[in-house]
Amino acid sequence: MTSDGSTPQTADMPSDELLEPQPAPVRLQTPGPGAAGARTPRPAPPATKRAHSVRLEELRAFYGSAEQVKGVDLDFHANEVTAIIGPSGCGKSTLLRCINRMHEEIPGAHAEGRVLLDDANIYDSSIDIVAVRRAIGMIFQKPNPFPTMSIFDNVAAGLRLSGTGRGDLHGKVESALRGAGIWDEVKDRLGQAGIGLSGGQQQRLCIARSLAVNPEVLLMDEPCSALDPIATLKIEELIDDLKQRVTIVIVTHNMQQAARVADRTAFMLSGDLVEVGPTQQIFTNPADHRTEEYVTGKFG
Amino acid sequence: MSLASSASPRGAGRPHFQEELAGLEHSTLDGIDLVLEQIDRTVEALRHQDVELSSLVIGDDDRIDGRYLEVHQGILSLLARQAPVAGDLRLVAALLHTIKHIERIGDQCVNICKLLPLCGNEPPTVPDVLELVLRMGTLARSEVAQSKLAFANRDATLAEDLVRQDREINTLQRDIFRRAIEIGEDPDIREWAMTMTLVARCFERIGDNAVDIGEQTAFVVTGLFREFSDSRTDGAA
Amino acid sequence: MSTPAATPNSVLAAFAPSAARRRRDRAARTVIAGFTLLALVPLVLIVYYLLEKGLGSWSGSFFTTDPTGASFFKSVSIGGIRSAILGTIELVAIASAIAIPIGVGVAIWLVEYGRKSLFANVTRFFVDVLTGVPSIVFGLFIYITLVITGLLGRGLAGYKGSLALALLMLPVVIRSSEVILALVPNSLRESALALGAPRWKVIFRIVLPTALPGMVTGVLLAIARAAGETAPLLFTVGGAEKTTFSPGAQMNALPLQIYNDILSPTTSVINRAWGAALTLVVMILLLNLLARLISRRSRLA
DSSP states (O other), X not given: OOXXXXXXXXXXXXXXXXXXXXXXXXXXXXXXXXXXXXXXXXXXXXXXXXXXXXXXXXXXXXXXXXXXXXXXXXXXXXTOEEEEEOSTTSSHHHHHHHHTTOGGGSTTEEEEEEEEETTEETTSTTSOHHHHHHHEEEEOSSOOOOTTSBHHHHHHHHHHHHTOOOTTHHHHHHHHHHHTTOHHHHTTOTTSBGGXXXXXXXXXXXXXXXXXXXXXXXXXXXXXXXXXXXXXXXXXXXXXXXXXXXXXXXXXXXXXXXXXXXXXXXXXXXXXXXXXXXXXXXXXXXXXXXXXXXXXXXXX | OOHHHHHSOOOSSOHHHHHHHXXXXXXXXXXXXXXXXXXXXXXXXXXXXXXXXXXXXXXXXXXXXXXXXXXXXXXXXXXXXXXOOHHHHHHHHHHHHHHXXXXXXXXXXXXXXXXXXXXXXXXXXXXXXXXXXXXXXXXXXXXXXXXXXXXXXXXXXXXXXXXXXXHHHHHHHHHHHHHHHTSOSOHHHHHHHHHHHHHHHHHHHHHHHHHHHHHHHHHHHHSOOOOOSOSTTTTOO | OOOOOSSHHHHHHHHSOOHXXXXXXXXXXXXXXXXXXXXXXXXXXXXXXXXXXXXXXXXXXXXXXXXXXXXXXXXXXXXXXXXXXXXXXXXXXXXXXXXXXXXXXXXXXXXXXXXXXXXXXXXXXXXXXXXXXXXXXXXXXXXXXXXXXXXXXXXXXXXXXXXXXXXXXXXXXXXXXXXXHHHSOHHHHHHHHHTTOOHHHIIIXXXXXXXXXXXXXXXXXXXXXXXXXXXXXXXXXXXXXXXXXXXXXXXXXXXXXXXXXXXXXXXHHHHHHHHHHHHHHHHHHHHHHHHHHHHHTOSOO
């Protein structure tokens, strides 16, 4: 779980790790897209691709007794971007939150079924929730850097809070900021407050914060809804870069965005998974008529 | 296969977009009516060697070219502003192809009509050859009319049936060609016969374009583009 | 009221308030201003009297000498109020040391763990009740449970007064802390959780630091309140003349000093009471100002 093998700090980190034989830690390449504006040519991606896929089996999610997600089977392929689209209230955000077990933080909410990260069921009682959340990161709709912390501390917060190894903190922070494509914009003001950045920069800061703990999967819940079009495009470019390192699942209201960034798209309706397939197919020739009606705007 | 949905009435969302799209389809299919008119006139002109009628056809082609530009521009605008997807996107692509085929059909009519005056005012005609050519014209006309029906009703079966009619046209074209070879020694008649083979070629091309429109219909309905069993290669002229 | 719009002026005229309405407006304004002045009068008078009667007693020795029992003999100095000031400070400090950790702890539990559960709601109800309890009741409670029974030691003592003050402060600290903690956006907790932080770390590393300025404000206000209360001290602390730092002994406090002195027939003693009152008011004023300064720097308020 930690790349330098240091022992965890807190009492609630078990000795058995979430992911059995951890691949030899890959030194993080630091290709980031260039700062605002033109993209600079990137060095080649790391030689060993991390292959971490997620599979949902018979996933059900409840708020009290109300079933919001009704038995979904869905695969998220490794190093791909999968988008989940659907009308409001269809359960896509709920589904997303089940993947990193945030759903159960809501009072009265619980989930059933299996969520497999590679081959480990993260809902198994022997699994440490903290380790799950380190491995599966989440970006929220409204950028929310910690207000009391500087940019540096924000990125380091992930490492400090989850108790993952703290060696070479500065290096890890820089690498995460590069990975989020924001290093050049903030490298001279790492000590300044995180909330002093623009909306788009704040969101990329949050992405850097999640990247710092070296996740396998990144979940994004409408990450661009609160941003202007330019910032949105930058984040979409970033997603395209990030998928080389992590598997990405993105929930979005914006179908055009799904069409732009996702390799595969899943359509949900009233808690059911209606259809999933290559994005190109969903948007040119969907198999289910409900998908057709939704993407052409006849409802929703 | 979203057979049902393509023909289903437009739903509640995006009424302006749906109207615009329906308008484009209407314009395109009306274009077929325009070329049907042109084909009728062409056949008439052939039947009676009517040079005046043929120059009318040639002049009227501007309308068809105008229709093409109109639909083309409308589609670009729709694509830019409305970002159609799925069935709507396939329809838009199909309309773009179809209006092009319509324009080609119009051009073929013009080609035929341009050939007429070359025959002179009182050309020697061989009745059975002329009959064959006129048959081709009528068949081509009915093919084009059927392609319009198939597209408007999203009827893939009807579209595929066009291939059968097209084979007939091709057979007729081969017959005309053979007759022209055996037509005899008279140079005027020979010249006229050569012209008729060219006319036959134009009608055959009209038939091909109608089949192409049928292929677009099948594409809209099934989402797969497939060349219909190629009738063109059956003993090509 | 509507007039044909022949000219622009007549359109505007159609919207102008009538003379009657202007008169009513002015009358209402005057009445409200009158009430405001009425409310200000006693406040101004209090400040005036405090300054007029209290400033005269202020001097170097006023703050550095203990009150002596002497009041009848003009030759013997009546002393200052040092033990009262120090006593107030110590009593309030001990009370704070008890009330603040417990109060903040309860607030954290209510916001982070109890949330809307039945037990949490019952707790909130009781806290609300406590905020309304008259301060003398807290003093009586301690008197009955600790002074009379001699449970932790006989007689009146400083720490018993502190306990009474702590009971007084507790609901205030709980309420204000709870409000501030609830203001921390849930999205912060969510992102911290999503990073893999255990819940306690989320509370102590993220939520508390964010809520800190607001909570400090609430705490300072609670302290200010405790510093000024007399009733809880009446049956618990006992009052003394000499400065003592031992909480087990009887101690002096500013409110007690004022209470005792104001009843004296000697003018100089009465003046000392005014001086003490002014001191107390100034101390509380300073605490309030400090609270306000800190709250302005808060990112939540």
